[in-house]
Amino acid sequence: MTNNQRLTERDLAVLWHPCTQMKDHEQLPLIPIKSGQGVWLEDFDGNRYLDAISSWWVNLFGHANPIINQAVKRQLDTLEHVILGGFTHEAAVELAEKLVEITPPGLNKCFYADNGSSAVEIALKMSFHYWRNLGKTQKNRFITLENSYHGETLGALAVGNVALYKDTYGPLLMDVITVPGPDCYLREEGESWEAYSIRRFADMEQALARHADTVCAVIVEPLVQCAGNMRMYHPVYLRLLREACDRYAVHLIADEIAVGFGRTGTLFACEQAAISPDFLCLSKGLTGGYLPLSAVLTTDAVYQAFYDDYQNLTAFLHSHSYTGNALGCRAALATLGIFQSQDVLGSNRNLAAAMARAVDRFRDHPNVAEVRQTGMIVAIELVKHKAGREPFPWQERRGLRVYRHGLSQGVLLRPLGNVIYFMPPYVITEQEIERMVAVAWQGIQQAVQD
Numbered sequence: 001m002t003n004n005q006r007l008t009e010r011d012l013a014v015l016w017h018p019c020t021q022m023k024d025h026e027q028l029p030l031i032p033i034k035s036g037q038g039v040w041l042e043d044f045d046g047n048r049y050l051d052a053i054s055s056w057w058v059n060l061f062g063h064a065n066p067i068i069n070q071a072v073k074r075q076l077d078t079l080e081h082v083i084l085g086g087f088t089h090e091a092a093v094e095l096a097e098k099l100v101e102i103t104p105p106g107l108n109k110c111f112y113a114d115n116g117s118s119a120v121e122i123a124l125k126m127s128f129h130y131w132r133n134l135g136k137t138q139k140n141r142f143i144t145l146e147n148s149y150h151g152e153t154l155g156a157l158a159v160g161n162v163a164l165y166k167d168t169y170g171p172l173l174m175d176v177i178t179v180p181g182p183d184c185y186l187r188e189e190g191e192s193w194e195a196y197s198i199r200r201f202a203d204m205e206q207a208l209a210r211h212a213d214t215v216c217a218v219i220v221e222p223l224v225q226c227a228g229n230m231r232m233y234h235p236v237y238l239r240l241l242r243e244a245c246d247r248y249a250v251h252l253i254a255d256e257i258a259v260g261f262g263r264t265g266t267l268f269a270c271e272q273a274a275i276s277p278d279f280l281c282l283s284k285g286l287t288g289g290y291l292p293l294s295a296v297l298t299t300d301a302v303y304q305a306f307y308d309d310y311q312n313l314t315a316f317l318h319s320h321s322y323t324g325n326a327l328g329c330r331a332a333l334a335t336l337g338i339f340q341s342q343d344v345l346g347s348n349r350n351l352a353a354a355m356a357r358a359v360d361r362f363r364d365h366p367n368v369a370e371v372r373q374t375g376m377i378v379a380i381e382l383v384k385h386k387a388g389r390e391p392f393p394w395q396e397r398r399g400l401r402v403y404r405h406g407l408s409q410g411v412l413l414r415p416l417g418n419v420i421y422f423m424p425p426y427v428i429t430e431q432e433i434e435r436m437v438a439v440a441w442q443g444i445q446q447a448v449q450d
């Protein structure tokens, strides 16, 4: 028995893995990872895997990054964690200052939590509670986009719209208003992303016109609906949405948990539309992929609506035990320090161009309906027939074949259904990009055969 097999056996005896049909592991090997370095992960038998998906989109500057390692180690010897109710610490303060400085204008207050879904819950609760504190108790609903994803806890799941994750729990979820989104995969042939995104806004305008009185906020993933198969849209939609939310007195929640910190080409995706949301949800890349931490940035106006004598019971009485964890904050500060000391966005532009060149040949593949890209995110939509974009039946799990092939060739791809995508750490080299894409190409060639 190999070292991998030994650990796998122990694992499967006791561990229940996230987002997994555990029975799959009767056939599909579980990969026990011993160590990571840069874009590479190494298992217990010495096999290496290029982490093409940044370990669920969290890793920015590589595994075992020396700068972040140092910062966390130093913090560890000083203060690992302290309650953030009634107490504070240097890393939490410094990080909040930094986030206020680098996020879009007007976001002046930072509320911490410890994962993305919790950040979404906080934004939803804060928005609802804001209107309530203002006496607008009829506002108790949310508008969301088709194909959106905001996390797995019940509130976050309710404002999401990916059937695979949501439908089972339907009876438990609050009712939301779901509007057709600007997903540009669905545009007419020859129509530009911009024209389509503008056209799709009519549905949002209509929903706001009808429901604004009872709606607290619209929640969106700016520019890329990541868990919804990496579907993309034009920034103009965000500009129109900001303007309409103002007009209808409805909050705008921007969930940049997946797209923040440079993934779309700018530090935050909202920058491409030159807008500030009322709530900005951050997590994942916030700590460079090191530790669970999230933050909700909001405005002075929101903060002030809660600021009152205790007896008036307007306070936001929401907490998580690990809120503002010191090690997480330190990892985040080190991560943001890298953005400050190096031209990360500039170097990402070169990497994004290299990815674009590498995937160009997929465009003519008979089983590829679309190759799309926003900054450092590239996705390939696999279909049964290019003409008419007829999809493969989902039961055939073609994407899984690409995953298997990737593993056999040392590349960790984790397709979303039949969408193969790349979202690598920013320390990837052009050579590694070519390797990653070549393996995906071979994987697709095999996956489309009967």
Ligand code: PMP
Residues within 6 Å of the ligand: 115, 116, 117, 118, 120, 149, 150, 151, 152, 221, 226, 227, 255, 256, 257, 258, 259, 283, 284
């Ligand atoms: N929002 C978005 C846009 C996400 O992509 C995710 C995670 N994939 C979440 C929220 C939830 O974050 P977490 O998994 O940390 O709860």
